[in-house]
Amino acid sequence: MSQFNEMFQGADVRPPYARLQDWVGQMPQELRSLKQAEAEALFRRIGITFAVYGEGGDPDRLIPFDMFPRVFSGSEWAKLERGIKQRARALNAFLVDVYGRGEIIRAGRIPARLVYQNEAYEKAVAGFVPPKGVYSHIVGVDIVRTGPDDFFVLEDNCRTPSGVSYMLESREIMMRMFPDLFRENRIEPVDTYSDKLRRTLSSVAPAKCKGDPTVVILTPGHFNSASYEHSLLADLMGVELVEGQDLFVDGEYAYMRTTEGPQRVDVIYRRIDDAYLDPLCFRPDSMLGIPGLMDVYRSGGVSICSAPGAGVADDKAVYTYVPDMVRFYLGEEPILQNVPTWQCGKPDDLGHVLDKLPELVVKEVHGSGGYGMLVGPKATKDEIERFRAKLIEDPGNYIAQPTLALSTVPTFVEEGVAPRHVDLRPYCLVGERIELVPGGLTRVALKEGSLVVNSSQGGGVKDTWVLAE
Amino acid sequence: MLSRTADNLYWIARYMERADTVARLLEVGSRISLLPSAQGYRSEWDSLLQATGMAHAFAQKYGDPVQRNIESFLFFDRDNPSSIASCITAARENGRIVRTALTTQVWDALNTAFQELKQLEREERSHLELSRLTDWTMRHAAMLRGAIDATLLRDDGFNFLNIGYYLERGDNTARLMDVKYYVLLPRIDFVGSGLDNYQWTTLLRAMGAQRAFHWAYGGDVTAMKIADFLIRNPQSPRSLATCTAGLMNHLGRLAKAYGRETEAQDKARRLAAGIESATVEAIFDEGLHEFLTRYIAEAATLAISIHDAYLSGEMR
Numbered sequence: 001m002s003q004f005n006e007m008f009q010g011a012d013v014r015p016p017y018a019r020l021q022d023w024v025g026q027m028p029q030e031l032r033s034l035k036q037a038e039a040e041a042l043f044r045r046i047g048i049t050f051a052v053y054g055e056g057g058d059p060d061r062l063i064p065f066d067m068f069p070r071v072f073s074g075s076e077w078a079k080l081e082r083g084i085k086q087r088a089r090a091l092n093a094f095l096v097d098v099y100g101r102g103e104i105i106r107a108g109r110i111p112a113r114l115v116y117q118n119e120a121y122e123k124a125v126a127g128f129v130p131p132k133g134v135y136s137h138i139v140g141v142d143i144v145r146t147g148p149d150d151f152f153v154l155e156d157n158c159r160t161p162s163g164v165s166y167m168l169e170s171r172e173i174m175m176r177m178f179p180d181l182f183r184e185n186r187i188e189p190v191d192t193y194s195d196k197l198r199r200t201l202s203s204v205a206p207a208k209c210k211g212d213p214t215v216v217i218l219t220p221g222h223f224n225s226a227s228y229e230h231s232l233l234a235d236l237m238g239v240e241l242v243e244g245q246d247l248f249v250d251g252e253y254a255y256m257r258t259t260e261g262p263q264r265v266d267v268i269y270r271r272i273d274d275a276y277l278d279p280l281c282f283r284p285d286s287m288l289g290i291p292g293l294m295d296v297y298r299s300g301g302v303s304i305c306s307a308p309g310a311g312v313a314d315d316k317a318v319y320t321y322v323p324d325m326v327r328f329y330l331g332e333e334p335i336l337q338n339v340p341t342w343q344c345g346k347p348d349d350l351g352h353v354l355d356k357l358p359e360l361v362v363k364e365v366h367g368s369g370g371y372g373m374l375v376g377p378k379a380t381k382d383e384i385e386r387f388r389a390k391l392i393e394d395p396g397n398y399i400a401q402p403t404l405a406l407s408t409v410p411t412f413v414e415e416g417v418a419p420r421h422v423d424l425r426p427y428c429l430v431g432e433r434i435e436l437v438p439g440g441l442t443r444v445a446l447k448e449g450s451l452v453v454n455s456s457q458g459g460g461v462k463d464t465w466v467l468a469e
Numbered sequence: 470m471l472s473r474t475a476d477n478l479y480w481i482a483r484y485m486e487r488a489d490t491v492a493r494l495l496e497v498g499s500r501i502s503l504l505p506s507a508q509g510y511r512s513e514w515d516s517l518l519q520a521t522g523m524a525h526a527f528a529q530k531y532g533d534p535v536q537r538n539i540e541s542f543l544f545f546d547r548d549n550p551s552s553i554a555s556c557i558t559a560a561r562e563n564g565r566i567v568r569t570a571l572t573t574q575v576w577d578a579l580n581t582a583f584q585e586l587k588q589l590e591r592e593e594r595s596h597l598e599l600s601r602l603t604d605w606t607m608r609h610a611a612m613l614r615g616a617i618d619a620t621l622l623r624d625d626g627f628n629f630l631n632i633g634y635y636l637e638r639g640d641n642t643a644r645l646m647d648v649k650y651y652v653l654l655p656r657i658d659f660v661g662s663g664l665d666n667y668q669w670t671t672l673l674r675a676m677g678a679q680r681a682f683h684w685a686y687g688g689d690v691t692a693m694k695i696a697d698f699l700i701r702n703p704q705s706p707r708s709l710a711t712c713t714a715g716l717m718n719h720l721g722r723l724a725k726a727y728g729r730e731t732e733a734q735d736k737a738r739r740l741a742a743g744i745e746s747a748t749v750e751a752i753f754d755e756g757l758h759e760f761l762t763r764y765i766a767e768a769a770t771l772a773i774s775i776h777d778a779y780l781s782g783e784m785r
Contacts, residue, residue: 222566235569246473246782257472257782259625260727 004147004407005419006070014148016071016467019184024068024410024417032067032412035177039065042173064460065170067177070409070422070442074469077188080143080151080426081436083335086326088139088428091158091313093329095135099126099309104328110321118318119366120311122274124281128298131204132432135307136314137269138197139428143336145407152339152404154423156322158314159306160271163441163461164427165229168193168236170463171439186468188438193427194236200431201267207300208252213266215239216256218247220272220288230271244276249292254302267303274308316365316399317343339404345396353400354391357384360400361451362391375451377403406451409462411444421445423453424464438466472782474570475629477563479780481579482633484560485610488553490641491543492606494521497648497675499599501668502536514539517648523551544602545590553606554590557582560613572620575613582609607677625726628719632775635719639712640768643761645672646699666690673698676707696757697749709764713741716771723779731778736771743767 007017043062072080097103098115099122105112115121140161142154171190175182198215205213219230221243234241246256247265255262270277272288279286281294296302312318320341326334342349344362353360362374374387391398408419426440442462443453453459498517514534518524523542526549531538546552550559561583564571571579589597589605614634621627649672669690673679678698685704686694703710716737724730744764752760777783 231569240471240474241569242471243473246471259470259472259475259629259723259779260729262782 003405003419003421004145004150006145006407006409006422009148016073016076016465019181020069020071020410023178023181035067036412038177039067039173042176043169063166064446065173066411066420066444066446066460066462067174068410068412068417069174069181069463069465070424070444071185071465071467074467077438077466079335081438083151084139084141084143084426084428084436085434086330086332086335087141087153087156087322088136088430088434090322090325090329091139091156092134092136092430094325095158095307095310095313096129096133097329098312099128099135104325107328109324109328110318114315114317114321115312118312118315120274120309120315122309122312124294125298125307125309130307131206131300131303134204134430135310137200137204137305137307137430139430140425141336141428143424143426144339144404145422145424146405147407151336153322153336154339155316155319156314157425158310159273161425161427162226162229162271163425163443164193165226165232166461167427167439167441167464168232170461174463185465188466188468190437190439193437194233196429196435196437197233197269198237198239200429200433200435201269201303201305203432204303204305205266206303209266214264215267215269216242216247216265218242218244218268218270218272220244220276224271226271233269244272244288244290247290247293249290249296252296252299252301254290254293254296265302267305269305274311277304277308316341316363317345320399339401342400344391344398344400349400350391350395353398354388357388357391359403361403362387362398362400365397365399373452375403378449378451403451409442409444411446411462413446413448418448420448421451421453422462439464470570470625470629472780474567475626476776476780477567478570478626478629479633479775481560481563481567482630483637484556484563485579485613486634486637486641487551488556488560488606489610490637490645491521491551491553491556492603492610493675493677494645494648495540495543495599496603497645497671498539499536500671500674521551521644523549540599540602541594544606553602554586557586557606557609570626572616574616574620578609578613578616582613585609625723628723628726629779631719632716635712635715636768636772636775638707639709639716640765642676642699642707642709642712643764643768645676646696647758647761648672649757669695678705678707681705692757693749693753696752700752700760701744701747701749709744710741713737713744717741720775731774733771733774733778736767736774740764740767740771 007014007020013021040062043065094104098105102112102115104110105115136158138161140157140163142157143151144154145151167190201215202213215237216239217230217234219227219241221227224230231241240256242256248255248257250262254265254268256265275282276286276288278291278293279289280291282289293302294308297304297308320338320343323334323338326332342353344350344353353362357374358376358379360376362376364372374383376384379387406421406423409422410417411420413420422442422444424440424442426436429435442464443459444462445451445453445458446460447458450458494517498514502514514536515524518527518534518539527534527539527542530548531542542549542552544553547555549555561579564576564579568576585605589602617627617630621630649668666689669692670679673682673690673695676699682690682695682698685698685702698705698708700709702708703714705711720734720737724734747760
C-alpha cells in the first residue's frame with residue numbers, strides 16, 4: 001500500500017514544508033532533546049494532562065507532543081474549509097429537519113428506523129427549533145488524507161468534540177520554543193478561537209434574553225478527563241465554569257448560584273451528555289443534572305449548546321448519509337467525501353464484510369475514542385475470529401470501512417525523524433455565522449505503522465499550520 | 470462570582486492556616502514536653518490534644534499520647550482531617566478546582582507544598598526531625614500567603630480568601646492560648662511561678678511573637694500582658710483584635726461591592742466590639758478559658774452566617 005508523505009512529492013519537498021526541511025536538518029540532536037524536554041515541562045506546568053479511561057495509572061498523564069508541525073498550504077486549506085462548512089450546514093439542516101417534519105425521511109433518502117429508533121434521538125425535543133436553527137454549534141469533523149488532493153471524512157462529532165485545548169496549547173508552546181519558525185513562515189493564527197466561540201455562543205441566546213447574554217460552560221467536574229480544556233475555555237472567554245450543582249431553575253429561567261445571589265444564565269455550553277442535563281426529563285435515577293432545565297430550554301428561557309438531541313447526526317450509521325444530506329438540503333455536491341462504508345446491519349454488506357474482515361476496519365456504531373474497534377490488517381488471526389463472532393451476534397452495531405493508506409507527516413522518533421500516520425480534527429463553529437479557525441488538532445500515531453491516532457491508544461498531537469497565501 | 474468558587478477560595482485559606490497552626494501546636498507541645506513534668510505520668514501532649522478538640526479521635530486510634538504517635542497523628546495521618554497532610558491536600562484540591570481564579574504563583578505555592586508533601590511521606594520517619602516538619606509547614610503557609618498578597622487581584626475572591634484566613638487564625642489563636650489552660654489546670658499554685666512564665670513564653674515563641682512581645686511590652690512576661698497581646702492588641706498579627714478587624718474589613722468590602730449587608734457583617738461587628746470592650750481584668754474575671762470558649766463559639770456562628778450569605782448560593 002503506497003502511503004502519501006505530506007512533506008514529499010517523489011524526491012522533492014512539497015512547498016508548504018520547504019522551510020521545515022532546513023529547520024530539521026540544522027537541528028543538532030542535543031537541541032532536539034532539550035526542546036522536547038522543555039515542551040513536556042511546559043505542558044505539565046500548565047497542567048494539560050489527560051486521564052485515560054480504564055487504564056488506571058497516572059491520572060496526570062501527558063499526551064505526547066511532537067514538535068514537527070503539520071502544514072497545509074493556503075489553497076489546500078481553502079478547499080477543506082469550504083468542505084467542512086458545507087458539512088456543518090448540512091448536519092444542522094438535517095437535525096432541524098428530523099426534529100421537525102422529517103422531509104428527508106419522507107423523501108426516502110434516509111431510512112426512518114435509523115433516525116427515530118436511534119438511541120441518540122431525543123423525543124423530548126421533537127418539534128422544537130433552537131435559536132438560529134442550530135443544533136450543533138461546534139462540529140468536529142475528523143478528516144484523513146490519502147493523497148495530495150484526497151481528503152476523506154472519517155466521522156463527524158456534533159455533540160461536544162474535545163481536543164481544542166491541544167490545538168491552542170500546541171501553538172502557544174511552538175511559538176514560545178521556535179519563534180524563528182514563525183518569523184520565517186507566514187502561519188495563520190488560531191488563538192482567535194475563543195473569541196469566535198464566545199461570539200458563536202452569544203449569537204444563539206434564547207428568545208427571552210434581552211441584552212448581553214450570560215454564557216457559562218457546564219462541566220461534569222474537576223475529575224473529568226477533559227477538565228483542563230473546560231477551564232481553559234472558560235478562562236479564555238471570561239465566562240464562569242459551572243457544575244450541575246451551581247445551576248438551578250426557578251420559573252421560566254435558569255440561574256447560577258453566586259455570592260451576590262442568583263444570576264440568570266442565558267447560554268449553557270455543556271460538556272456533559274444529554275442524559276445528565278435534567279433528571280426530570282432524561283434519567284429519573286440520576287443525582288446529576290438540573291431538574292426542570294429542559295422545560296426552561298423548550299420555552300426559550302435558556303440555550304443549550306450543543307442542543308439536546310444533536311447526537312443523532314453523528315452516529316456512525318447516519319454518517320453514511322451525510323453526502324445525501326448535502327445534496328438534499330443544500331442542493332450542492334459534497335466537497336469532502338466519505339470513506340466508503342458498509343453497514344453490517346444490511347445482509348449484503350455483512351456478507352462482504354465477513355469475507356474481507358482481515359482487510360477492513362470495523363467500528364461500533366456508537367463507539368468512540370478508538371475503543372472496541374478492529375483494524376483487520378494489524379490484527380492477529382485470533383483477534384479477527386473473536387471479532388467475527390461479535391459481528392455475527394449483533395451486526396447492526398457495526399460498520400466497516402476499507403483500511404485507508406493514511407497520509408504520514410515526518411515525526412521525531414528515537415532514531416531521528418520518520419513518517420507517522422496522522423488525522424485532522426478542525427473545529428467548525430456554527431451560530432449566526434459559520435466560522436473556522438485556520439488549523440485544528442492533528443493527531444499522530446506514534447507507533448511505527450500504527451493507524452490508530454486516539455490519545456487513549458498511544459497517539460500524540462502536533463501543531464497544525466495553515467500558511468497565509 | 471460563583472458561590473462554589475468563593476467556597477473553594479475560603480477553604481484554601483482555612484486549610485493552609487490550620488496546617489500552620491497544627492505545626493505551631495506541635496512546636497509548643499515538643500517544647501513544653503522538654504520541661505520537667507509537673508503532672509506525673511500524664512503528659513502535656515494530652516493537654517495539647519484536648520485544646521485542639523482532637524483528643525477523642527486520637528485516643529480511639531492510638532490510645533496513650535506517645536509523642537511519636539502524636540507527631541504521626543498531627544502531621545501525616547490522613548484519617549485525621551486536621552492533620553497537616555490532610556490540610557495541605559485539601560487546600561491544594563480546592564485550588565485545583567478554581568485554578569482559573571488563582572495566579573500562577575498562588576497555584577505554584579499550593580502545588581509545590583503538595584508535591585513536597587508526597588516526597589516527605591516517602592521518606593524514612595527516623596530521618597524526619599519534628600523541627601524540620603514544622604519549619605517546612607510554616608514556610609509553605611507563608612509562601613502561599615505571600616503569593617496571594619503579592620499577585621492576586623483585589624476582587625471579591627481576595628476577600629473570601631482573607632475571610633477564611635482571619636476566621637481560622639482567630640479560632641486558632643484562641644485554641645493555642647487554651648492549651649495553656651489545660652496544661653495548668655491541675656496545679657493552680659503554679660500561676661505566677663517561674664515554670665508558668667516559661668510556658669507562656671513557649672506559647673509566644675510558637676506564635677513567632679516572642680520578640681514582638683518584648684518590643685511591645687518590655688519587662689517580665691506575665692499572663693495579663695500575654696492575654697492583652699494575643700487578644701486585644703491590634704499590632705499583634707495573630708491577636709483576636711487583628712482577626713476580627715480583618716473580618717470586618719473584608720466583609721465590609723464585600724457588602725460595599727455587592728451593595729448589600731447581610732447577617733454576617735452584623736455578627737462580625739459584634740464579635741469585634743466584644744474584643745475591643747473587654748479589659749484584661751474582665752477577661753480574667755470571667756476566666757480566660759471561658760472567654761476563649763465563648764469567642765470560639767461566636768466565631769463559629771459567624772462562619773455559618775458567611776456560609777449562608779455567600780458560599781451556599783441559597784441567598785435570594
